[in-house]
Amino acid sequence: MRQLDSAQLTRVPTFADVLEAAARLRGHAVLTPLLESPALNAKIGGRLLIKAEVLQRTGAFKFRGAYNSLSRLDLKARKRGIVACSSGNHAQGVAAAAQILGIPAVIVMPADAPAIKIANTRSYGAEIELYDRYRDNREAIAERIAAERGAVLDRTFEDPDVVAGQGTAGLELADQAHACGAALDAVLIPCGGGGLISGCAIALAEKCPDAAVYAVEPEGFDDTRRSLAAGKRLRNDPEARSICDALLLPTPGALPFKINSALLAGALVVSDAEAGRAMAAAFRHLKIVVEPGGAVALAAVLSGKYDCRGKTVAVICSGGNVDPDTFCRVLQQASSKEI
Amino acid sequence: MRQLDSAQLTRVPTFADVLEAAARLRGHAVLTPLLESPALNAKIGGRLLIKAEVLQRTGAFKFRGAYNSLSRLDLKARKRGIVACSSGNHAQGVAAAAQILGIPAVIVMPADAPAIKIANTRSYGAEIELYDRYRDNREAIAERIAAERGAVLDRTFEDPDVVAGQGTAGLELADQAHACGAALDAVLIPCGGGGLISGCAIALAEKCPDAAVYAVEPEGFDDTRRSLAAGKRLRNDPEARSICDALLLPTPGALPFKINSALLAGALVVSDAEAGRAMAAAFRHLKIVVEPGGAVALAAVLSGKYDCRGKTVAVICSGGNVDPDTFCRVLQQASSKEI
Numbered sequence: 001m002r003q004l005d006s007a008q009l010t011r012v013p014t015f016a017d018v019l020e021a022a023a024r025l026r027g028h029a030v031l032t033p034l035l036e037s038p039a040l041n042a043k044i045g046g047r048l049l050i051k052a053e054v055l056q057r058t059g060a061f062k063f064r065g066a067y068n069s070l071s072r073l074d075l076k077a078r079k080r081g082i083v084a085c086s087s088g089n090h091a092q093g094v095a096a097a098a099q100i101l102g103i104p105a106v107i108v109m110p111a112d113a114p115a116i117k118i119a120n121t122r123s124y125g126a127e128i129e130l131y132d133r134y135r136d137n138r139e140a141i142a143e144r145i146a147a148e149r150g151a152v153l154d155r156t157f158e159d160p161d162v163v164a165g166q167g168t169a170g171l172e173l174a175d176q177a178h179a180c181g182a183a184l185d186a187v188l189i190p191c192g193g194g195g196l197i198s199g200c201a202i203a204l205a206e207k208c209p210d211a212a213v214y215a216v217e218p219e220g221f222d223d224t225r226r227s228l229a230a231g232k233r234l235r236n237d238p239e240a241r242s243i244c245d246a247l248l249l250p251t252p253g254a255l256p257f258k259i260n261s262a263l264l265a266g267a268l269v270v271s272d273a274e275a276g277r278a279m280a281a282a283f284r285h286l287k288i289v290v291e292p293g294g295a296v297a298l299a300a301v302l303s304g305k306y307d308c309r310g311k312t313v314a315v316i317c318s319g320g321n322v323d324p325d326t327f328c329r330v331l332q333q334a335s336s337k338e339i
Numbered sequence: 340m341r342q343l344d345s346a347q348l349t350r351v352p353t354f355a356d357v358l359e360a361a362a363r364l365r366g367h368a369v370l371t372p373l374l375e376s377p378a379l380n381a382k383i384g385g386r387l388l389i390k391a392e393v394l395q396r397t398g399a400f401k402f403r404g405a406y407n408s409l410s411r412l413d414l415k416a417r418k419r420g421i422v423a424c425s426s427g428n429h430a431q432g433v434a435a436a437a438q439i440l441g442i443p444a445v446i447v448m449p450a451d452a453p454a455i456k457i458a459n460t461r462s463y464g465a466e467i468e469l470y471d472r473y474r475d476n477r478e479a480i481a482e483r484i485a486a487e488r489g490a491v492l493d494r495t496f497e498d499p500d501v502v503a504g505q506g507t508a509g510l511e512l513a514d515q516a517h518a519c520g521a522a523l524d525a526v527l528i529p530c531g532g533g534g535l536i537s538g539c540a541i542a543l544a545e546k547c548p549d550a551a552v553y554a555v556e557p558e559g560f561d562d563t564r565r566s567l568a569a570g571k572r573l574r575n576d577p578e579a580r581s582i583c584d585a586l587l588l589p590t591p592g593a594l595p596f597k598i599n600s601a602l603l604a605g606a607l608v609v610s611d612a613e614a615g616r617a618m619a620a621a622f623r624h625l626k627i628v629v630e631p632g633g634a635v636a637l638a639a640v641l642s643g644k645y646d647c648r649g650k651t652v653a654v655i656c657s658g659g660n661v662d663p664d665t666f667c668r669v670l671q672q673a674s675s676k677e678i
Contacts, residue, residue: 030372030374032372033369033371033372033394035369035394038396038435039459039462052394054626055372055374055391055625055626055627057377059626096377116623120378123378124377280663283628283663283666284455284663286394287393287394287398287627287628287629287659288394288626288627288628289622289626289627289628290626320626324619324622324623324667324670324671324674325671325674327622327667327670328663328666328667328670328671331663331666331667332663332664332667335663335664
């Protein structure tokens, strides 16, 4: 049904790449559980399975792609070190993977990233370089540092090894759903640059070909939704703001967009308030800590933006790196609403 | 080394009972993950494995024992229904298990139990009867209701089937530790009435005979610690108070105490502030929601009450049913301290 024309594309990762990544990650990444709550099932009138990637090493799926990519560097490249850009979760993934592999890492992070993400990245031994999210060009900063040091420039979701690594989350999800007797009608996945969902879409096209895969984005950052409709990559309004800090990129990644154009059923958009109520529901019913951007797919289901009645649906809760103050503010705002 | 003299005791559950309970629970209880955090390992100078029972159905381990016990009732008894006493987590476990098995349930709960526990218990279809934790005799209330309705009286941790069911958490923990190459020096487990730790101690004595098993209790409710030292069951000061609502029982259970006297290495005590800092560490490093009573074993490790340097230690985070207001107050109090 869904098809990816590999012949037209350069170095698009395949299902075999995802399987190889899974083998490389074994014993390093956490096989995160697929959770289920009778209360949430009752609320949506269907069956909801939640892939708890917040329990992944570094608190988000990003470790998967970072470790898969860095572990493929040769010894000479490892010595030169790596320079990466990230709003925080990829930063921690790269820093943790680099630490395990003995690779020096510099991470270029926005100055307004959650303090917990900056502190955690530093705790994995990485050097931090801060920039202004709305004014500076982070790629230019990273390129300058990489040139100065002769280091390898991390390409995040433009790196097929990163995309294949993220896809292992989808591979696990498919196997776990199968093991609990669930035939998935749909899988909803948070989408920023698109690395996670594109990797997962490759795995799901092979393992659950009948499941519709949807990207979920925050309001004001629906670049993937609009780009899919237009058939080309569009940019977000630079004035847009959202609490979903992990998903605030100006435009879809080129490699993910190629994959997503071929494999996604569509994209959905949720408000910050809907993301917050999903965080509160995860706190209450699932006992997991989910950050705003990590909660958007769950939000699409709980808000009814995606109608689950009579369906079996999986979502990925992709990260849990949120400051206590933000978490509590969101919980208090959401507690007045029914969750 | 540690031995349990079954001949002297009546109906003490055995390792075989725990294995049978595990078979009964398969497909009903969640096989909760054993988590690990490099940051927490570095902090304690050892290896720490965390059994995340907060991810269990109903948000606490209690579903294990309740389902194991209720599933053994015959059809006639099932029709008559069940009456149980609980501060909240056992309530939810009994209510959820009863709902699955089609058994009417009345739960006698303290009026000051967290609102989330009362609401969740009700959501599983149980009838709720409230009492005053410090004035009323909950057993008398339950006995009256059971007599009036001809219902079965739940015996919580005095029921060998409940203890064997809780022991499946220890059985899983032992298998999971083995699978990740960990030879456990010690296992620390929260202790209220003692049902969880006594069941787990039976499993661990068989699966990890070299691991020392410690109960952890909140200050003012160290009845098991003092009772183990005295060789008989002692009571707590009725004036004592703690935020660890799940562990506030007047005295150790008779059956658990028999088992614990034979199998435990000892008991440790933590303050409310230490439990709170453990909740904050679980939020930050593990991305799980842990309630105060569920965090005491983690608190014993992180506070240094149990010295983990050079050791491999497992703890159970036994429950996560905490109101948002309490959770946020604890997080804010703990955030000023290093976690």
